[in-house]
Amino acid sequence: MTQPNLTDDSLASLADASLTDEAAEQPAKLGRKRDHTRDPEILDAALEVLAEVGYDGMTIDMVAARAKAGKATVYRRWASKAELVIDAVACMKKGDLDPTHLPDTGTLRGDLVSMIKPHSIEDGEKKLQIMGGLMSMLSRAPELAEAANAAIVEPRAAANRILMQRAIDRGEISAGCDIAALSLIAPSMAAYRVLILRTPVDRQFLISLIDGVVLPAVGLGNQPKDAA
Amino acid sequence: MTQPNLTDDSLASLADASLTDEAAEQPAKLGRKRDHTRDPEILDAALEVLAEVGYDGMTIDMVAARAKAGKATVYRRWASKAELVIDAVACMKKGDLDPTHLPDTGTLRGDLVSMIKPHSIEDGEKKLQIMGGLMSMLSRAPELAEAANAAIVEPRAAANRILMQRAIDRGEISAGCDIAALSLIAPSMAAYRVLILRTPVDRQFLISLIDGVVLPAVGLGNQPKDAA
DNA sequence: ACTATACGATACTGTGGAGTTCCGGATCTT
């Protein structure tokens, strides 16, 4: 389910577990084959447009033009605009944060700061713009809220949880910390800044978030901080 | 600017300072007068619809029907859907939080907790829904972002700033606290929960936000907490 | 070679909503 759909079960794909595995009547493949390398190109184009103009501002022609594809090619793969977007969100790659190799500098502050990389900032900001573009859809398709959250902010929160749990394990911070809540501080405040204040997120903002909010909240009040 | 506009300068009203004060040619009032008591009714209807279906889902007919008014009556007062919405946001009443009489219980936790009232929760949640409905518009009308923020989350943040400043003044928390950032913790995390997670905000969530995040962040780790 | 399908491109259809106009009736000024 992290790859584009081969059929048009985008909506069901959020709940179903694919009931047409191989028993799909005789495929009777005939004629030119569908070029599935275009799927991710179209989905990426959809995400770009979504981030720029939002769901209601997005047109299928925009997406097709961005992907240098025809409109019919889009509708041959997804039954509707809504399903295209749902699939695009569901297939969105998790970005560059792989839970298996997170920074490990020995201090929570070091870990958090070293997660701030130019590419990470840019990627996070675009993902938040996508979330903003999805906003009007979330009320109509509540299950999409879960999928969008899972693809956009949960990965960041999960990384924070891991780093904080490590800090607990090494005795750096108290075991009584409400990690579930504390790991959401930075994601929510960044979302607030990008989506509501419409202010760009930069390294300095993230550093002051760490030093002014997150670290105090976990009980690391005024530790010596090496130069940024 | 907290009252509905008499003319159609909604867009300019965000930046301008009314350059047609009284020199508007001869008014030559003739015929039936416009019933300005309908203005706030229409604006309130617009805010309700906005909270329910968002800007793009909202139609002028919905607003007119909700306000039991004719569509022409709406267009006689606002030149376009966009100006109606902008005016509705600009005229949105600040709710029930009046900076002149905030709670003063003697402790920061007492003050924060006593700001949690059923009406306050309901009002805040509706305001956040309005913010969500405005989302798609914020990218097109950036100055609206400022107005919406000023009407919706800034009042809460301002109240938090005052309560925290008092706590500093009485020596309860450190003077080194980054109040500007800390006062935004609860508003942003509530916004994240309502707009992205689509989970209702209840008293228990707010209490655990105060005890698990805000108070630790200001250095009040594990104070004795009276029963909620 | 023949057939069936995919491709990009373009034209077409249908619908919904923004904004306008008109109606009959009410309310104001002169």
Place this chain on the structure above:
DNA sequence: AAGATCCGGAACTCCACAGTATCGTATAGT
């Protein structure tokens, strides 16, 4: 009383976009 403007309501025009169909071309199986 008369004219002008308001009211709620409803019909109307216009346009953008979702979705479909068609075209000429490319690529697959048989």
